[in-house]
Amino acid sequence: xxxxxxxxxxxxxxxxxxxxxxxxxxxxxxxxxxxxxxxxxxxxxxxxxxxxxxxxxxxxxxxxxxxxxxxxxxxxxxxxxxxxxxxxxxxxxxxxxxxxxxxxxxxxxxxxxxxxxxxxxxxxxxxxxxxxxxxxxxxxxxxxxxxxxxxxxxxxxxxxxxxxxxxxxxxxxxxxxxxxxxxxxxxxxxxxxxxxxxxxxxxxxxxxxxxxxxxxxxxxxxxxxxxxxxxxxxxxxxxxxxxxxxxxxxxxxxxxxxxxxxxxxxxxxxxxxxxxxxxxxxxxxxxxxxxxxxxxxxxxxxxxxxxxxxxxxxxxxxxxxxxxxxxxxxxxxxxxxxxxxxxxxxxxxxxxxxxxxxxxxxxxxxxxxxxxxxxxxxxxxxxxxxxxxx
Amino acid sequence: xxxxxxxxxxxxxxxxxxxxxxxxxxxxxxxxxxxxxxxxxxxxxxxxxxxxxxxxxxxxxxxxxxxxxxxxxxxxxxxxxxxxxxxxxxxxxx
Numbered sequence: 334x335x336x337x338x339x340x341x342x343x344x345x346x347x348x349x350x351x352x353x354x355x356x357x358x359x360x361x362x363x364x365x366x367x368x369x370x371x372x373x374x375x376x377x378x379x380x381x382x383x384x385x386x387x388x389x390x391x392x393x394x395x396x397x398x399x400x401x402x403x404x405x406x407x408x409x410x411x412x413x414x415x416x417x418x419x420x421x422x423x424x425x426x427x428x429x430x431x432x433x434x435x436x437x438x439x440x441x442x443x444x445x446x447x448x449x450x451x452x453x454x455x456x457x458x459x460x461x462x463x464x465x466x467x468x469x470x471x472x473x474x475x476x477x478x479x480x481x482x483x484x485x486x487x488x489x490x491x492x493x494x495x496x497x498x499x500x501x502x503x504x505x506x507x508x509x510x511x512x513x514x515x516x517x518x519x520x521x522x523x524x525x526x527x528x529x530x531x532x533x534x535x536x537x538x539x540x541x542x543x544x545x546x547x548x549x550x551x552x553x554x555x556x557x558x559x560x561x562x563x564x565x566x567x568x569x570x571x572x573x574x575x576x577x578x579x580x581x582x583x584x585x586x587x588x589x590x591x592x593x594x595x596x597x598x599x600x601x602x603x604x605x606x607x608x609x610x611x612x613x614x615x616x617x618x619x620x621x622x623x624x625x626x627x628x629x630x631x632x633x634x635x636x637x638x639x640x641x642x643x644x645x646x647x648x649x650x651x652x653x654x655x656x657x658x659x660x661x662x663x664x665x666x667x668x669x670x671x672x673x674x675x676x677x678x679x680x681x682x683x684x685x686x687x688x689x690x691x692x693x694x695x696x697x698x699x700x701x702x703x704x705x706x707x708x709x710x711x712x713x714x715x716x717x718x719x720x721x722x723x
Numbered sequence: 724x725x726x727x728x729x730x731x732x733x734x735x736x737x738x739x740x741x742x743x744x745x746x747x748x749x750x751x752x753x754x755x756x757x758x759x760x761x762x763x764x765x766x767x768x769x770x771x772x773x774x775x776x777x778x779x780x781x782x783x784x785x786x787x788x789x790x791x792x793x794x795x796x797x798x799x800x801x802x803x804x805x806x807x808x809x810x811x812x813x814x815x816x817x
Contacts, residue, residue: 494764501757501777535757536805557794559763573767574795605768633753633761672753690752 335444342372343656346440348420350377350405351385353627353641353648354446356721360649362410363721365656373413374438376430380405384714386638389501391472392479393508396711398469408719420447423598425620435558442622442652445608447595449497449628449636453587456492458563463585466505467497478582480511481564484521484583488570492560493588495607497628497636500676500686502526502586503534503543507679509584510550524551525578527558527570538678539686539696546678546699560585570706589636591629607631612690613667615647622655624648637673643671649721675707681708741801742814745773751780751808753756758784759791762813769815774800777811785809 345361365371381464382405390396406415418432420430423443430438451467453459464475490507513519525545526533532540533547533554546556559573569577570585584626591606600617601608609618610630617623626648627641634640647668654661670690676699677683683704688694697703748765750758758779765775777788785802788811792799800812 428746494760494767495756499760529763530759531790535760536754537783557791559795573763605764612752632754633748633750633758635755673757686755688754693754 342370343441344439345371345373345442345444345656346438347373347375347444347446347653348430349446349448349627349629350375350380350382350415350448351448351627351641352638352718353645355405355408356642356645357444357446357626357648357652358413359408359410359719360646360721361653362412363666364649364653367412371656374416375405375413376407376416376418376420376432376438377405378417378419380415382408382713382719385467385499387711388469388472389466389505390711391469391509392466392475392505393487393512394476397472401469403715408715420592420594421597422594423597423600425600440622442647442655445595445600445617445623445625445629445653446627446641447592449495449589449591451587452590453585455588456560456563456585458565458583459492459587461475462563462565462568463492463583463587465585465587466501467587475584479509482518482522482582484518486523486525487582487584487721488525488527488578488580489584490527490558490560490570491586493586494529494559495636496586496589498674499535499635499637499675500539502584504677504679505584506552507546507550508677511679512551514553519551523553525553525562525580527555527572529557529559529580531556532681536686536688536694537623538694542684542696542699550679568699589628595629601629601631605631612670614651615644615668616651624651634670635674637672637674638718639674640672643673645670645721675703675710677704677707737776741812744776744812745769747776747778749778750784751778753779754781757781758811759787762788763791763816766795766813766815771817773813774812776812777813778808779811780808783815784811788813 386399387396387401422431423432466472533543534540552586561573562571569576569579595601596603608625610625615624618627626644628636650665673687678699682699684696684699685703688693730742750761797816798814803810
């Protein structure tokens with residue numbers, strides 16, 4: 334077993350090269366400067382950074398998988414090292430991360446930016462019967478299913494909580510309805526949206542905005558319908574609340590889980606694997622040198638790149654302050670629950686959700702500007718967000 | 724933040740002794756996905772008989788959560804106004 338760190342430096346090890354891990358690494362490198370005393374390492378399973386919000390656009394033929402991936406190293410400050418490998422355990426006693434290939438990395442500060450993983454196989458028949466858009470491959474498969482669709486019942490639902498990007502299933506419903514109209518299939522089709530709660534969307538103001546759009550588009554809204562099971566013989570989807578709906582094309586948000594090694598290492602409880610995280614400091618379980626951000630936390634917030642984006646400066650500031658022997662700067666040291674995301678309505682319109690722990694969102698009336706804003710953001714992402722400059 | 728608390732006897736409300744809380748979900752300031760979504764997640768991960776307390780600053784929760792609890796066949800144990808938030812206690816019944 335080899336130890337990749339050196340004992341003389343302070344070692345910051347960041348697990349995960351997604352939005353959160355990448356921004357923390359870049360901001361931290363800038364804050365600690367060029368001094369010899371700090372080593373920053375990102376460990377990532379593939380070494381590739383993936384822009385996941387683009388997957389949904391693949392399903393609508395507006396994006397290609399090849400455009401959504403770049404080498405992680407290309408997005409990083411030159412002072413940050415990338416290790417490509419699969420983490421299997423964190424040994425807190427030894428302050429070391431173990432990789433599947435036998436390598437071991439010692440750390441003084443550990444950042445858990447390990448995201449979430451989808452587990453469609455946890456629902457029997459999901460894999461054969463249902464489509465989703467949470468990987469590039471699945472979105473391409475959904476595109477092919479939509480191309481082959483000639484009319485019938487489309488059911489869109491949510492088969493697990495929490496899941497990435499809470500507005501995504503609504504956006505997909507609106508975009509599918511718009512596509513069916515454009516293809517002359519609307520009269521031969523029904524679109525059903527199953528909401529897990531008692532209204533269209535969790536945020537009341539957004540729900541009030543979205544409900545008339547359901548009426549206008551003729552999408553049938555089923556409330557309190559948490560997808561629990563699929564009966565492939567009868568082609569019906571069943572809810573936790575005891576109802577069922579027939580389908581011809583089924584699109585479900587798959588169940589999500591945190592990284593398995595977090596459970597195996599005693600950092601996160603089973604079965605979810607979400608890290609117990611302080612809502613302000615982002616420290617994990619009261620540990621002074623272990624932080625979490627993004628999807629990996631158990632915070633009651635959207636699992637979305639935007640959340641990780643606004644959490645990253647807090648983690649970078651707190652670790653930089655500790656490394657430099659100063660107090661964290663008050664303005665940057667506590668996360669306020671800030672999240673901002675675009676919301677597609679279809680027909681070239683969109684809106685924007687902005688909120689924090691103390692201020693609920695008040696989305697503007699859907700218009701073309703926010704739809705174009707989302708498209709522009711998708712392109713500008715690579716130049717702005719991972720660098721931590723936006 | 725989700726806190727798992729040691730099961731302890733709850734203070735009595737009148738003559739009724741509330742069951743021990745298995746887990747408390749601090750969903751104060753949660754707008755998306757929101758307190759009810761957090762409760763549904765927790766119910767899915769819990770065992771029958773577990774008692775879950777949700778803390779919410781969302782004024783809609785005291786209406787939404789009891790409605791879902793009834794529809795999903797669970798048991799509403801308590802709904803109390805605390806300082807600046809509501810505490811809604813639910814037992815997983817099936």
